[in-house]
Amino acid sequence: MTCFLLGAGAAYAAGTHAGGHDGAMAAGQPGKKSEVTRVIKVTMTETEDGAMVFSPNQFNIKKGETIRFDIVNKGETDHEFVLDDHKGMEEHKALMEKFPEMEHADPNSIRLEPGAKGEIIWKFSESGKFQFACLIPGHMEAGMHGPVLVN
Template identity: 60%
Template sequence: MRTRNPLNLNNERKCSMKRIIAAAVLMAASSGTALAAGTHAGGHGDKAAAMPIGNPGEAGKANRTVNISMSEKDDGTMLFQPAMLKVKKGETVRLKFVNKGQVDHEFVMDVHDGIMEHKALMEKFPEMEHADPNSIRLAPGARGEIIWTFANAGEFGFACLIPGHYDSGMKGDISVAN
């Protein structure tokens, strides 16, 4: 059986402590950088102009206003009214929202795959803040708006991605015609 020299044990502790401190400093430095890197959006909050559905519009260029209510029913279903939006490519629309429900709701518009990716992220991190120009979150009784220019023709969607709301029916479609 090997016996340890008390002097070597002290040196081993010093080396181990140096390694622990170095690892802690490295982890702290890299985690600070990761936390400062952006929003829950994974960076898509900064690429609004590159979104297939379009980009934030100018209030003075809005061609029309669409009023959208958010609510839930006694049977547990949740909904947007209307659940279908039809717009034209290049049209700038003022989307005005009112949350008539008893709980927070949000509106996120995107390509269908983008909505499903965002839904999965919200299920993991339900309290994350939004910084995306294509979304809005409202408390009960609150009002808000998004002014949006629909840059491309195609079929898109919108949804409330607070966990459980999409699955309770809170979703809709956007058809952008040429």
């Protein structure tokens, strides 16, 4: 079941990254639209000083909440939004360094070209500290990451 929608202008490139996140993972599992308890609007962009940022830059979520992340890329380059735990983020980051143009088919991630919009619906079934980031090479290092605190 695909739990995200790509905007009409979503970026697709050669190669895919699918598998491993179809069901439950440490940060939870794909949510159902009918069970959304809260909507969080997320903006991805660059700043004049060269930083790349998410707004908001952290999320506080209650265990059991199903969140719809409404995501928009207001920047001038492609960006992605990935939810995962530290281990999963490091694995995905290493893969992105090898294949930076890969297309995402995982329900916990979305890649958007400038001006595009999309969504991820996610159920946070476990407590803990998780992460979100843009794993396009150089973007995380430029500031595109933050904590997801689930209590």
